[in-house]
Amino acid sequence: MPTTDPLSADTTEGDQEVPDVVERIALPASPDGAGVLIVMNKDAGTAVVRADPRPLIAERLPRAVVRELEQGETVADAVAEAMAGQDPPRVIGAYGGDGTIAQTAHVALERDLPVLALPGGTFNHFARAAGIDSVEIAIDALQAGEGVAATVGELAAGGRTSTVLNAASIGIYPDFVAERSRRRRRLGKWVAGAVAIWRELRRGEAIDIVIAGKRARVWSVFASIGRNTPGQVATMQRRTLSDDVLDVRVLHARGSRVQAVAALSFGRRTRAVLRALRLLPPASDIEHITATEITVSVQARAGSATFYVHDGELERRPAVGPDGRYTLTCRILPRALRVYAPREVPPPEQG
Structure with a gap:
């Protein structure tokens, strides 16, 4: 049976102290962008109005190589091509979400290699946690050679691994993202999101899992990098770069589908309104598990695709075993990622 290495388990809504000591490190400085590859996702941030960063990059980092991803091309493809050249990059940058x-x-x-994170997405949760509120701030840190060692997660699924910066999730949130993605090109992100919410309110399904050695029927599971806001299910905005644990939130399928969808909210004001309307699930339905590594076994749904999500990226589930289940394992990588960040990283946001 799948196991976990829990440091503690908590089913209450009590406060959780979050360490705010950031491990500052010196990184290679590049005043003019020499040795820097910047990969650009041209579809990033299409839901918000944002200035084209290329003129700023050209002005401040004239020697940087800027590579726009083509349709179907991945960051790994672009980096592999650059690394095979005569002057391989010493810093990998990315503009996107x-x-x-x-x-x-x-x-x-x-x-x-160290990472230069240039915020260009809709929410930019990781960049905000690192104190990078703009492309200008990221470039300042690169030119000064200032950075931090950030804790991240490694998610293993069917022999494939991914790096998790903020959170990973299974359940109705991936279903919501999948439905929104199907309609996004035709309707736009926000309208497609509204349609996807309506769909989940009508047809969202709970899933059967084994977690921490226990079987459960749940609406959703979120695994956040670092301890997160008490009482919240959708922990998509990490609170610190330096907390070396996973904060797992399990929403058991005891309440209504409306409560399950409402629990996906992660904005403080939105949650306050939903709480006042008594639409959020009770604290007793939310199980907290704090761990350095956790494995979840999921019963695949017959006749339908099953997805999981990390950092807003939709992934198809791995192949199922003879028992009709597939397995996801997430573990903490303490202070593993070197990322350029300003000297003053703000304290974690309060949920």
Whole structure:
């Protein structure tokens, strides 16, 4: 039976202290962008209005190599091509959202290179946690050679590994993301999201899992990097770069589908309104597990695709075994990722 290495388990909504000591490190400085490869996701941040960063990059980092991803091309493809050249990069940068930065982090860890995270997505959860609120701030840190050692996660699924920067999830949230993705090109992100929410309110399904050695029927499971906001299920915004544990939130399928969908909210104001309307699930339905590594066995749904999500990226489930189940394992990689960040990293946001 799948196992976990729990440090503690908590089913209450009590406060959790979060370490805020950031491990600052010196990184190679590049005043003009020499030795820097910047991969750009041209579809990043299409749901928000944002200035094109290329003129700023050209002005401040004229020697950087900027590579825009083509349709179907991955960060790993672009980096492999650059590394095979005569002047391989010493820093891997990426302009995009959490998914693009997570792909970049995975390649950087494999090649033992530092990451330059240029926020260009809709939410930029990881960049914000690192104090990188703009492309300008990221470039400042690169030119000064300032950085931090950030704790990240490694997610293993069917022989494939991914790097998790903020959180990974199974259950109705991946179903929501899959439905939104199917409609996004035609309707736009926000309208497609509204349609996906309506779909989950009508047809969202609970899943059967084994976690921490116990069988459970749940609406969703979120595994956050570092201890997160008490009482919250959707822990997509990490609170610190230096907490070397997974904070797992299990929403048991005891309440209604409406409560399950409402629990996906992660904004403080939104949660306050939903709590006032009594739409959020009770604290007794949310199980907390704090661990350095955790394995979840999931019963695949007959006749339907099953997905999981990390950092906003939708992934298809691995192949199922003879018992009709597949397994996901997430473990902490303490202070493993070297990332450029300003000297003053803000304290973690309160949920």
